[in-house]
Amino acid sequence: MHELVNTRHNLQIDPHLHIWGWEIGVYLFLGGLVAGMMIISGFFIFTGRTKNTKCSCFLIPIIALIAISLGMLSLFLDLEHKLYVWRMYLTFQWTSPMSWGAWILLLVYPVLIVNVLLKLPEELYGNFPHLRKISEYLNSSHSILQTIGMISMIIGASLGMYTGVLLSALGARPLWNSSMLWILFLTSGLSSAAAFIHLVAREEEERRMLAKADNSFLIFEFVVIMLLLVGFLTSDQVHIEAVKLLLSGEYSAIFWVFVVSLGIVIPLIIQLMAVNNKIRHTVIAPIMVMLGGLILRFVIVSAGQASHWSGQVFR
Amino acid sequence: MSEKLVKTPKPYMNPYLAGLGLGLVLLMSYVIMGRGLGASGAFSTATAVAINSVAPAHATGNNFYSEYLGDGQQSPLKDWLVFEVLGVLVGGFISGMFAGRVKKSIEKGPRIANSKRLIFAVFGGMLMGFGAKLARGCTSGQALTGGAILNLGSWAFMMCVFGGAYMFAYFMRRQWL
């Protein structure tokens, strides 16, 4: 915490930042995935899909709870002083995205739990009759459901944006210094989530809809990446040097092959064929999308740490 | 709707046209990179990396592995052939997908059992892997690539591949015919 609040004023920031390992990448990916899940599942609830008992909006919040907990765990593993984690919650620094994030994450849990309570397995209702009453209340009126859906979408979107803002607020790294970053992470979270729900959804109609949605997200993500790169290239020398890490430098092969080609373009081709009934839906494209999203976080986190204001690159 | 998806695979491309395409890809590789295509080199890198992660001391002590592991400056998997073979995997899949040929199956003649075919496949693969390392390349890395720039060893190698296969084909006829 401390080193990131007082950007640059410590040994771990200059000459190069080397404090973030795989944990942050995993956390950002899972955060984005959960954000996307909340938005999609919130949208399903908002549009009244809960009438269908097979709706994936009953399953997704449970998975999201597990995923966000795993994400928090990896974030916790990254902390230097693990025992002081509670101190985050004694304060609210409105200028610090870290602080915002800590509180958004805290809001994610109750929202997801309310989502889960919409429908529970019959065995649980048998043992705890009160739970059935809660579920019945939540399902009793259209406006309650709409409110739940709306809140899920808002909290999900905040979570998704925050994962990007977290990086771009750290002024010390030119590669993270883009206002496109949060859009990229939000879109990538949405595409990963759509891919994931596509895998677990039980309704044929829902799966088709998600595949179509995923295609739009992927196209949008591709455009955002291009805009991000163009934005850097038309900026000053420091940012041009930073983005060269992705364009021709050390990270370019991984970025263009694993993130852009294998994570966006090729799954898009496969899913476009599937949506147009040329081929069957398979698990290949969704898995590629999710892996691409994960590698995107790794590349951005680690290339960002290597970029520097002096225009040099540190390894 | 699902019946509509079961389609008969499209016929293969005219061999001369496919050869022309393949030749242009090879030419592109030479024009852009100054080197040709390959496959077995990527598997050697993968083997070396795998052995290195299990037994690092053993791998660095072996001249063969250490050659593929490089100088340790960057990951040995950041290798031209590794990325090329990744592309082959994707290109093959996309082509098969467009033509409706992606299907789980075991390719063999009608007179051989599946299990026998798979044993033969492993055994043939072993011979290939060993031979390719001895010859410094396989049919793509040596015959095709070296053939196009008239490399002497490549042409000798190519003749031997065809020669060896034709000589041994008789003994394998039950597998394919």
Next chain:
Amino acid sequence: MMPYFKFDYFGSDTGLFFAFIIGIGFGWFLERAGFGTAKKLAAQFYFKDLTVFKVMFTAIVTAMLGIYFLSVFGFMDISELSVTTTYIVPQIVGGLMLGVGFVIGGYCPGTSVVACSTGKIDAVFFLIGVFLGIFIFAELYPLIENFSNSTNMGKVTMPAFFNIPYGIIVFLVVLMALGGFAGAEWAEKKFGYKKVEVINED
């Protein structure tokens, strides 16, 4: 000046991206030609279907002519192309092993990748075999290192070895390929699959 990489038009990291794109093209045409199935590949060795020969030689001739003309017209520096060193005896032995392995296993390393991607189980087993073969080679390497590095002839091409001008060799290879194609068409008519079926019906 071609080849671009050797003249520093871009770095090795960008080269990896080109490797991926070129690999896609390679895999695409291998699959298009039908090299994703062992049956079609093996049929070559029973004169049933000579696609392997036709595709391979068309590809070699195409690339060879391309390189030749690019260098004749001064677009490409042919001396910058990477040539593998010739170790003639190990390569002959290796070639024979590959040939036998080809007809037993049904694939070569490159085509087995394509076959794997289109779901051929036998290709997956073949690929496991390739890894095993490389592993065995590597473990035996201290014993066979001397043989493997014997008869080193250096980086030698046919024009240099036979002392015949490059263009003449190119011409001869084209002639040989054309003759081979004619032979292949004839052989397919004589031994090809359709004929066999007719004979079986008789």
